[in-house]
Amino acid sequence: MTTTRSSATRAGARKGRPGLLRRLLRHPLGGVSMVVLAVVVLVGALGPFIAPFDPTETSLQTIFAEPGGDHLLGGDSAGRDILSRLLVATAFSLAGGLLVMAIAVAVGVSAGLVAGYYGGVIDATGAWFTALTMSLPSIIVLIAARSVMGPSMWWTMAIFGLFISPVYYRVVYTSVRAVRNELYVDAARTSGLGDVRIIGRHVLLAVRAPVILLMAGVIAAGIGMQAGFDFLGLGDPTTPTWGQMLNEGFYNINRSSNLVLWPALALGITTVALTLLGTALRDELEGTTDKRHSAAQPWVLEEDVPAVMDHGDEPAGEALLTVRDLAVAYPAGTGYATVVKGGRLSVRRGETHGLIGESGSGKTQTAFSILGLLPKGGKVMAGSIVFDGEELVGRTDAQLNALRGSRIAYVPQEPMSNLDPSFTVGHQLTEPLVKVLGMKKAEARERALSLLARVGIPEPQRAFDSYPHQLSGGMAQRVLIAGAVASHPDLLIADEPTTALDVTVQAEVLDLLRDIQEELGMAVLIVTHNFGVVADICDRVTVMQKGVMVETGATRAVFESPRHEYTRALFAAIPQGAPRAPLPGVSSAGSLGAGALR
Amino acid sequence: MHEPLLTVDALEVEYPGRGFRALPFRAVKGVSFDIRPGETVGLVGESGSGKTTIGRALLGLAPVSAGTLTFRGEDISHPTKQRRRELTRDIQVVYQDPYSSLNPSLTIGDSLTEPMIVRKISTKEAGARVRELLDMVALPADAADRYPREFSGGQRQRVAIARALALDPTLIVCDEPVSALDLSTQARVLELFLEIQERTGVAYLFISHDLAVVREMSHRVAVLHHGEIVEWGDGDTVTSAPEHPYTQRLLLASPVPDPAAQEQRRADRLRLKEIQAQQDLQAGAA
Numbered sequence: 001m002t003t004t005r006s007s008a009t010r011a012g013a014r015k016g017r018p019g020l021l022r023r024l025l026r027h028p029l030g031g032v033s034m035v036v037l038a039v040v041v042l043v044g045a046l047g048p049f050i051a052p053f054d055p056t057e058t059s060l061q062t063i064f065a066e067p068g069g070d071h072l073l074g075g076d077s078a079g080r081d082i083l084s085r086l087l088v089a090t091a092f093s094l095a096g097g098l099l100v101m102a103i104a105v106a107v108g109v110s111a112g113l114v115a116g117y118y119g120g121v122i123d124a125t126g127a128w129f130t131a132l133t134m135s136l137p138s139i140i141v142l143i144a145a146r147s148v149m150g151p152s153m154w155w156t157m158a159i160f161g162l163f164i165s166p167v168y169y170r171v172v173y174t175s176v177r178a179v180r181n182e183l184y185v186d187a188a189r190t191s192g193l194g195d196v197r198i199i200g201r202h203v204l205l206a207v208r209a210p211v212i213l214l215m216a217g218v219i220a221a222g223i224g225m226q227a228g229f230d231f232l233g234l235g236d237p238t239t240p241t242w243g244q245m246l247n248e249g250f251y252n253i254n255r256s257s258n259l260v261l262w263p264a265l266a267l268g269i270t271t272v273a274l275t276l277l278g279t280a281l282r283d284e285l286e287g288t289t290d291k292r293h294s295a296a297q298p299w300v301l302e303e304d305v306p307a308v309m310d311h312g313d314e315p316a317g318e319a320l321l322t323v324r325d326l327a328v329a330y331p332a333g334t335g336y337a338t339v340v341k342g343g344r345l346s347v348r349r350g351e352t353h354g355l356i357g358e359s360g361s362g363k364t365q366t367a368f369s370i371l372g373l374l375p376k377g378g379k380v381m382a383g384s385i386v387f388d389g390e391e392l393v394g395r396t397d398a399q400l401n402a403l404r405g406s407r408i409a410y411v412p413q414e415p416m417s418n419l420d421p422s423f424t425v426g427h428q429l430t431e432p433l434v435k436v437l438g439m440k441k442a443e444a445r446e447r448a449l450s451l452l453a454r455v456g457i458p459e460p461q462r463a464f465d466s467y468p469h470q471l472s473g474g475m476a477q478r479v480l481i482a483g484a485v486a487s488h489p490d491l492l493i494a495d496e497p498t499t500a501l502d503v504t505v506q507a508e509v510l511d512l513l514r515d516i517q518e519e520l521g522m523a524v525l526i527v528t529h530n531f532g533v534v535a536d537i538c539d540r541v542t543v544m545q546k547g548v549m550v551e552t553g554a555t556r557a558v559f560e561s562p563r564h565e566y567t568r569a570l571f572a573a574i575p576q577g578a579p580r581a582p583l584p585g586v587s588s589a590g591s592l593g594a595g596a597l598r
Numbered sequence: 599m600h601e602p603l604l605t606v607d608a609l610e611v612e613y614p615g616r617g618f619r620a621l622p623f624r625a626v627k628g629v630s631f632d633i634r635p636g637e638t639v640g641l642v643g644e645s646g647s648g649k650t651t652i653g654r655a656l657l658g659l660a661p662v663s664a665g666t667l668t669f670r671g672e673d674i675s676h677p678t679k680q681r682r683r684e685l686t687r688d689i690q691v692v693y694q695d696p697y698s699s700l701n702p703s704l705t706i707g708d709s710l711t712e713p714m715i716v717r718k719i720s721t722k723e724a725g726a727r728v729r730e731l732l733d734m735v736a737l738p739a740d741a742a743d744r745y746p747r748e749f750s751g752g753q754r755q756r757v758a759i760a761r762a763l764a765l766d767p768t769l770i771v772c773d774e775p776v777s778a779l780d781l782s783t784q785a786r787v788l789e790l791f792l793e794i795q796e797r798t799g800v801a802y803l804f805i806s807h808d809l810a811v812v813r814e815m816s817h818r819v820a821v822l823h824h825g826e827i828v829e830w831g832d833g834d835t836v837t838s839a840p841e842h843p844y845t846q847r848l849l850l851a852s853p854v855p856d857p858a859a860q861e862q863r864r865a866d867r868l869r870l871k872e873i874q875a876q877q878d879l880q881a882g883a884a
Contacts, residue, residue, distance in 0.1 A: 191713035192686035358780035502644035507851035532853025573785035579834035
C-alpha cells in the first residue's frame with residue numbers, strides 16, 4: 001500500500017505542479033516571510049541555550065545599563081539582561097502561539113469533522129458552542145480563568161486556543177458538508193469502508209487546504225493575544241515573553257526607550273511575517289494569484305483545415321447568416337488554444353439549422369461568437385460572420401446590442417440558471433420589452449401574457465406572477481422561449497435547448513419551437529449533440545469535430561448518406577435499439593402481475 | 599428456472615418532510631420486481647420517477663420505509679451496519695457522473711484499491727488485482743499512478759466500472775452510467791458492460807432515462823412513473839410495443855435519429871396525445 005502510494009505521489013509531483021513548499025518559496029511574499037520566520041524559529045529554539053545570562057537574574061549594577069560590553073542590548077529596570085530575555089521570550093512567545101494553534105486545530109477540526117459528517121445533535125451542539133464563544137469576550141474569560149488557575153501562560157494559551165477553535169470548526173464543517181454529498185463518498189461507502197476510514201481518506205483530504213491556510217493567522221493571533229495579556233500585566237512573571245518586556249518597557253519609556261524597541265520589533269516582524277505567509281499560502285493553495293499572461297506568440301492557425309464536405313444541396317436564395325473560416329482562440333500558456341478553426345455555415349431565412357457535435361467540438365463556441373458573447377479571454381481571430389448583409393466580427397458591444405435581443409435571440413441550455421431567482425417571471429419578460437422595444441408598461445404586460453399563452457403555459461397570469469423556482473424545468477424553458485421570440489427576431493440561436501429536459505418535455509418543447517418558427521418565419525440555429533433532435537426539427541445540419549465543420553447538407557441527405565468518416569462513426573455509435581436475447585433457460589415473459597401493481 | 603438473485607417486494611422509500619408537520623415525501627411507492635443471476639433489468643423513467651432512489655435503497659443509501667428486499671434468500675431491507683458492509687462485496691454501483699464519483703486527490707490506483715483495504719487484501723495482491731481490473735476495462739496499466747483529472751469522461755467511467763468489479767460482485771447497480779458521456783464514448787462503454795457481463799456473469803440493475811439504451815442493455819424492463827412501476831416485462835416488448843399509456847408516450851417522445859422515421863413517430867405521438875386526451879375526458883365524464 002505504502003509503496004503504491006509513494007510512487008503515485010512521486011508520479012503526481014513529476015507531472016503536476018511543483019510541491020507547495022517550492023511554490024511558496026517562489027512566491028514573492030512567501031519566500032521573504034518564510035526566511036524571516038525560519039530565523040525567528042531558530043532564535044526561539046536555540047535562544048534558551050545561547051542566552052548569555054539567566055533571563056530572570058537581577059543585578060543592581062546593570063539597572064538601565066547602556067547597550068554594549070557584556071550586555072549587548074543593555075539591562076532593564078530590574079537589571080536583567082535584555083538580550084537574554086529577548087532570546088528566551090522568543091521561545092515562550094512562539095510556544096504560546098503554537099499551543100493556541102494546536103488546541104484550535106485539535107478541537108476545531110475534530111469537532112467540525114464529526115459535526116459536518118454526522119450532523120444532527122452534534123451539529124446543533126457545535127453551532128451553539130460557536131455562537132457562545134463568539135458572543136463571549138475572550139479576554140474576560142481569560143482573566144477569570146487566571147484567577148482560578150493562577151497566572152500560567154500555558155493555561156491561558158490553551159483556553160484561548162479553545163476560544164479561537166470555532167474558526168476551524170466553521171471552515172472544516174463547511175468543507176465536510178460539501179464533500180459528504182460527493183458521489184465518491186457514496187462510492188466509498190458502497191465499497192464497504194467504515195465512517196472512520198471514509199473521514200480519514202476522503203474528508204480529511206478536502207479539509208487539508210483550509211486548515212493549513214488558517215494556521216499562520218491563528219499562530220499570529222495567539223502571539224498577539226499573549227502579548228496583549230502579558231502587557232496588561234496578567235502573565236506569569238517567571239516566563240519572560242515579548243508582552244512582559246513591552247509592559248516593562250512601557251512603564252519606563254521615559255527613562256529608556258530602548259526597552260520597548262526590541263520586543264516591539266520582534267513582535268511586529270513575526271506577526272507581519274505570519275500574516276504575509278498566510279496570504280502567500282492562500283495564493284498558492286487556492287490559486288488566487290492573477291497569472292494572466294498575455295500570449296507572447298502571435299496567434300497562428302497551426303494546421304490546414306480541410307474543406308467542409310458539402311452535400312451541395314443548398315437551396316438558392318440569400319443566406320441570413322453566413323459564417324466563414326471562423327477561428328476562435330483562447331490564450332493558453334505562451335500561445336493560444338484554438339477551439340474553432342474554420343469551416344462554413346450558412347442559415348437561410350426560415351430555416352432550422354442543426355449544429356451537431358460532441359463535447360469540445362466547438363459548437364457552442366461558434367454560437368457564442370455569433371452572439372458576440374464569448375467567455376472571458378476568447379476572441380474571434382479570423383474569419384467572418386455576416387448577418388443579413390452586415391459583418392459582425394469586429395463590432396463593438398454597443399453595436400451588437402442593437403442586434404442582440406431584437407433581431408438575434410438566444411435560448412440557453414439551463415433554463416433555471418438563466419432566470420433571475422429574485423424577480424418574477426413577469427418582470428423579467430416585460431423589462432426588455434420596455435427597455436429595448438420601448439413599449440409602455442401596460443402594453444408590455446399584455447404582450448408578455450399573450451406570449452406566455454402562446455408558448456403553451458396553461459395559466460399565463462399565474463406564471464406571470466410566479467418566481468422562477470416555482471416553475472418546472474419545461475415551463476422555465478417555455479418562458480425563455482417566450483422571452484426570446486418576443487421581439488420577432490430574424491434568427492433564434494438555441495444552445496442545447498432540450499438537453500436538461502425529460503424526453504416527454506423535450507418533445508413538447510421541440511413542437512413549440514417548430515410551431516413558433518413556422519409562425520414567425522424566423523431562422524433557428526440549434527446547437528445539440530442529439531441526432532434525434534436534429535432528425536426531428538432541422539432542415540439542414542452541420543457536423544462539427546474538434547473545432548472544424550466537417551460536413552454540411554440537408555438533414556435527410558446527411559442521415560441517408562453521411563460522407564465524412566466522423567459523421568459515419570457517430571451514426572454507428574447511436575444505440576440501434578436491438579433488444580437483448582432472453583436469458584438462457586428463462587422464459588422471458590414478463591408479468592404485469594396484478595399484485596405488483598396498485 | 600433460476601432462483602431470483604434479488605427480489606424487491608412492495609418497496610417504499612420515504613424521506614422525512616421538511617418543515618413543521620410536513621408530510622413525508624414518498625419517493626418510491628410500492629415497487630416490486632426481481633433480478634435473476636446474470637440478468638440485466640432496466641429501470642426506465644423520467645426525472646423524479648424514483649428510479650435512482652430504488653438503486654440507492656438497494657445500496658443502503660436510502661431509507662426503506664416498507665416492503666422487503668431479498669438478496670439470495672436473505673432479507674436485506676434493514677441489515678445491521680456490519681452486514682451492510684459485508685453486502686458491499688456482492689452489490690456494487692457505477693454512478694452517472696464520472697467527474698464526482700472519483701476523488702480528485704487520489705490516484706486511480708488508490709481509488710481502485712479502496713474496496714480491498716477493508717478486506718485486508720495484501721498490497722501485492724491488491725496491486726496485481728488493480729492491473730487485472732485496468733486490463734479488464736481496457737485502460738493502460740500505468741493509469742494506476744495517474745490522477746482522475748488526466749482522464750476523459752469515458753475513461754473515468756471505465757475506472758468507476760473497474761472499481762465496482764474489484765470484489766467480484768454478483769449485482770451492479772448502474773445509475774445512468776452513460777448519460778454524461780458523448781455518443782461515441784457511450785457506445786464503447788455500453789459494449790464494455792455487455793462484455794463484462796458475458797465474462798463474469800454479473801447481474802445489472804440498469805437505470806436510465808433513455809429508452810434506446812435500456813432496450814439495448816436489458817433482458818427485462820420496468821417503467822417507472824411517479825414512484826410506481828407502470829409496466830414490467832420482457833425488454834423487447836416493453837420498449838417496442840408498450841401497453842401502458844405512459845410508456846407509449848415515453849416511447850413516442852424519444853426522437854429517433856432518422857428524419858423519415860422521426861416524422862412518422864411525431865405524427866404517431868400527436869395522434870396518441872389526441873386519443874389519450876379523449877380517453878381522459880371520457881374517464882372524467884364517466
